Amino acid sequence: MLKLIGKDGRETDIGTAVWADLCEPEESEIAEVERRFGFKVPDREDLSEIELSSRLRTHEGALVMSAPLIARHGDAGVLSPTGFILAKDALVTVRFCQMTAFDQVHEEFARGDHEVGGQEVLVRLLEDIIDRSADRLERVAEDLAKASHSIFREPEKDAPKKRLGRETRRLRALMVGVGQASEQMVKVRHAFLAIGRIANFVLDRCEPKIPEALHDRLVAVKHDIESLDEFESSLTGRVQLLIDAATAFISIEQNDVVKVxxxxxxxxxxxxxxxxxxxxxxxxxxxxxxxxxxxxxxxxxxxxxxxxxxxxxxxxxx
Known part of the structure; x- marks a missing residue:
């Protein structure tokens, strides 16, 4: 699917588009974009490269960037390679999954009354992706807080003693939940660190230089990523604590049985x-x-x- 956004933020034709959004594109759509902008659109294999030189490079006067972003897949999120090609007058994005951030920016520009450019679109996408990464980490923090309360809660004085099998199953389920939260954190970290590298690359290499207002917004994105990185590091330590505690409690329960x-x-x-x-x-x-x-x-x-x-x-x- 190919969406073409003009300077007014609404859908337009290929000749006046400042943002070409390729989502699970067909070959004909890729060929149309390549003819319009004059550069090769990277395929999924190119965007999946992990070398920094492959993810951030210049080609024929355009900035070619890629990042693994989180896409919804069933009840869980998966990392999907996503490409950003920033030319002098336009932005081309390439993705292979539906992503809420892109749809949200589409709707936002369609409602607006200000002129849209390729640089503006890129910055707005990065801001929305970072906002969603922060929301995901906040949800992970809430899940870890619930798990911590369940693991470290004081037993009620008059409550009957729980059976070992039931208690072990409960702690095992908590460990599974904590492990899933940790997996989610890893995906979010991959995404926002890649976005941080893109922000630095655009600030250093973009020609013509981006306006001061967009420059300040990109700097704010970098600062947000630094704070998210610190927050994620604290959550990582908490995950390890909870897993160690749950394992220790299971061992204590089993030792009580062996003692008897x-x-x-x-x-x-x-x-x-x-x-x-x-x-x-x-x-x-x-x-x-x-x-x-x-x-x-x-x-x-x-x-x-x-x-x-x-x-x-x-x-x-x-």
Missing amino acids: LTVVSVAGVPPVLVAGVYGMNFHDMPELSWPWGYPFAWALMIVSTILPVLWFKWRDWL
Whole structure:
């Protein structure tokens, strides 16, 4: 699909367009844009290159830039290569997924009454992408705050003790959620760092030089990215803390079970020994002729079970 935006912000024909937006383009649309602007439109493979020299370069007087941007795919976001070609009088964008930021800028320019240029479109796109990156990080921070509250909450005094299996499943689900939040952070970081490099590249290489107002807005984009980078770094530390804490709590719960099993096994050794002794049935065993021999054996087994348990409790091992 090809959208052509003129200087008035509304859709126009190829001859007067200052913004050509290629979304999942067909070959005929690519050829039409190449004839109009006189440079080759990069394909998906070109835009997926990770070398800095491939992502930021000049070609035939135009600035050719690419960045992995987040596109909606089902319930999750995916990184999709996106290209920006800034010529002297126009901007060409190439993308392979629907992206809300581009649609939002389309609508914004269509409602406006001021003249639109290629540089203005690029700056507005970068601003909107950064705003959406900030919103995504804010949602991630909220998800991490909920996970933290659930992991570190104090148990209610009168609440029944939770079963190990249920508690382990709960903590595992929290760890999955934290891991998904971390994955989202990585995608957002890839996007806004690439946008930061584009902003620097435009400020350094754009000819003719961009107007002062747009220059100040690009500088503001750089500052926003620096603050987002710091915020993302703090979230990364929080993610690691939550994962370590959830893992530790699972280990503690499992250790409690092992401790109980250990006490039971130790407490069960003396009565087994007593039962083994009195199960030998020797003729000269004096207890065989006692009227209270059987109760005595039972009492001995019970006492030998209780004493190890009391010993564990005294040492605060149980």
